[in-house]
Amino acid sequence: MRVKLGDVCERGTSNLKLSDVSEKNGEFSVFGASGYIGSVDFYQQGYPYVAVVKDGAGIGRAMLCPGKTSVIGTMQYLLPKDNILPKYLFYVVKYMNLEKYFTGATIPHIYFKDYKNEEFNFDFWERQVEIVSVLSKCEKVIDLCKQELQLLDKLIKARFVELFGDPVSNSYGLPEATLPDLGEFGRGVSKHRPRNDIKLLGGKYPLIQTGDVANAGLYITSYSSTYSELGLKQSKMWDKGTLCITIAANIAKTAILEFDACFPDSVVGFIANERTNNIFVHYWFSFFQAILESQAPESAQKNINLKILSELKVIVPEKRKQDQFASFVKLTDKSKVAVQKALDEAQLLFDSLMQEYFG
Known part of the structure; x- marks a missing residue:
């Protein structure tokens, strides 16, 4: 049966501000766009509900909140009627991707009046219970895969520190050198203006952008743009x-090319000489990325220049130990690939089920 979102829930509003929650110490939770933000001695909603980010960053994101809780004013209450399970409503709203209803440029907003008429497939109560059970199991698999990937990343970093100490403070007192001393080092090239001239694109030569590097893991295994002759x-x-190193928009993100490719001058290339290897340098950067990003000047977008990168002092342990670490990373990366494959399959199943149930 097709129904509208407004048929199964009612809108609720909150006037709570962050200042109403900070430094309070009650027994009732308050939630914001990123989750739990504090506790107070009162609550606005006595029963479970769905909260939607209606203003600012994360707009349209939905979360399922327990009863006897509240949200701050940047969130919208969606209060389930008697004919729908709260968690079923949560999956419905998640399926709808409400961010598409945003208005406003500086601070985006979404309004209940704009999305309450969106339709979806609605099932009877017993079927809702079944659907919630299936989707919950899928989400549990997805969450477990994500946790395993995080643990494998932590394992690699722990092994780095075990072998080489803290690279930020150089706690082992290792020799240091700059990237130009350790290999070929230079910016990508994109001479033509405008850079997005259609004549430059659509050929057979892979073109890597900063987003491709930032979204990769250890290796860049795919691309979405190509250069012509x-x-x-x-x-x-x-x-x-x-090794690709980003210096604009995404700062000091790194990943290793799995194929020959071009990239613009917002990406720096590094090819290690006999003193180091690219896997070691990739993980060395992972300890400095947040530091470099926080120090990057921001105009239209954050950026750092080649001079900053070229003057960084990289620890240089004996090559044997670097190669030992690289072998450990390659072995661990095989496990990560297997877990990522399981995650991708679980996510694909979840998405197809959402379409089947609600589309």
């Missing part, structure tokens, strides 16, 4: 195995 002529092809 003209695009290649005004750029430079970097070899497979090159």
